Amino acid sequence: MSSVQKVSYNSSNPDESTQDLHLIYSDYGFARVEIFAAKSQTFRNKKHITKMYDSIRVNFFSNDGVVVSRLTALYGEIDHTASKIIVRDSVRLTNFAKNQTLETEALIWNQNDSTIYSVSQVIVKTPKGIFYGDGIRTKQDFSYYEITNPKGSIQLEKEIKLD
Numbered sequence: 001m002s003s004v005q006k007v008s009y010n011s012s013n014p015d016e017s018t019q020d021l022h023l024i025y026s027d028y029g030f031a032r033v034e035i036f037a038a039k040s041q042t043f044r045n046k047k048h049i050t051k052m053y054d055s056i057r058v059n060f061f062s063n064d065g066v067v068v069s070r071l072t073a074l075y076g077e078i079d080h081t082a083s084k085i086i087v088r089d090s091v092r093l094t095n096f097a098k099n100q101t102l103e104t105e106a107l108i109w110n111q112n113d114s115t116i117y118s119v120s121q122v123i124v125k126t127p128k129g130i131f132y133g134d135g136i137r138t139k140q141d142f143s144y145y146e147i148t149n150p151k152g153s154i155q156l157e158k159e160i161k162l163d
Contacts, residue, residue, distance in 0.1 A: 014041035014042055014043050014051075015042050015043060015044045016040075016041065016042040017039075017040070017041050017042075018037075018039070018040045018041075018042075019038070019039055020036075020037075020038065021035070021036065021037040021038075021039070021040040021052065022034070022035070022036055023035040025111075030061070030063070030065060031061050031065065032060070032061050033058060033059070033060055033061070033111075033140075034058070034059040034061070035052075035056070035057070035058050035078075036056065036057040036058075037052035037053065037054075037055070037056045037057075037076070038052075038053060038054035038055045038056075039052070039053040039054050040052045040053070041053075047079065047080075047081055048079075048080040048081050049077055049078065049079055049080065050077065050078040050080065051075075051076075051077050052075065052076040052077070052078070053074075053075060054074065055072070055073075055074060056071075056072060056073045056074070056075070056076045056087060057070060057071070057072050058070065058071040058072075058085075058087075058109075060140045060141055062141070067096070068095065068096060068097060068141045068143075069093060069094060069095045069096065069140065069141045069142045069143075070093070070094050070096075071087065071091070071092070071093045071107070071109070071116075071140075072090075072091070072092045073087035073088060073089055073090060073091045073092070073107075074088070074089035074090050075087065075088045075089050076088070083110065083111040083112050084108055084109065084110055084111065085108070085109040085111065086106070086107070086108050086109075087106070087107050087109070088105060088106045089105065090105075091103065091104050091105060091106060091107050091118075093107065093116065093138075093142050094142070095141060095142035095143060097143075098126065098142075098143065099126070099127055100124060100125065100126040100127075100142065101124070101125045102122060102123070102124050102136065102138070102142065102145070103122070103123045103124075103125070104118050104120045104121065104122045104123070104136070105120045105121070106118060106119075106120045107120075109140060114139055114140045115137065115138070115139060115140070116136075116137075116138050116139070116140055116142075117135065117136060117137040117138070118135050118136050119134070119135045119148075120135065121133070121134060122134075122135060122136045122147060124136070124145065124147065124152075129152055129153050130152050130153070131147055131150055131151070131152035132147075132150070132151045132152050133147035133148050133149050133150045133151065134148045134149040135147070135148035135149075136148065
């Protein structure tokens with residue numbers, strides 16, 4: 001066996017390779033998060049990491065099983081040890097009910113507390129305006145967010161008169 005490993009084993013090769021990855025994270029039998037990736041590779045050397053390539057889609061579900069938000073990107077890594085997912089390249093997070101979209105180049109999703117954050121430039125598009133910033137912190141459903149150094153304009157529903 002050691003002779004075979006000398007010829008065939010390469011520590012930089014993945015332990016698993018998958019086409020059309022589909023993962024479901026559930027809580028008490030209910031789907032909470034669903035991840036799709038065109039290609040993935042899992043490594044278990046020093047850290048347990050799954051790298052995802054060529055389009056990623058993450059669906060976040062409400063308690064009643066409805067997809068409330070979706071995260072898409074071209075590349076991602078699941079750090080199973082730290083319970084974090086990092087996505088990069090053409091990142092987009094959408095909240096369907098509020099019709100709002102976040103665009104950036106990199107996001108980190110902390111699975112332990114369901115928060116998503118970025119220290120990259122962000123653009124948030126809502127029906128009431130477009131906002132820019134140097135980063136963002138939000139929950140995975142993108143129902144509430146805080147932008148770092150925000151810039152932009154907002155459409156107010158009621159005119160305010162200043163005396």
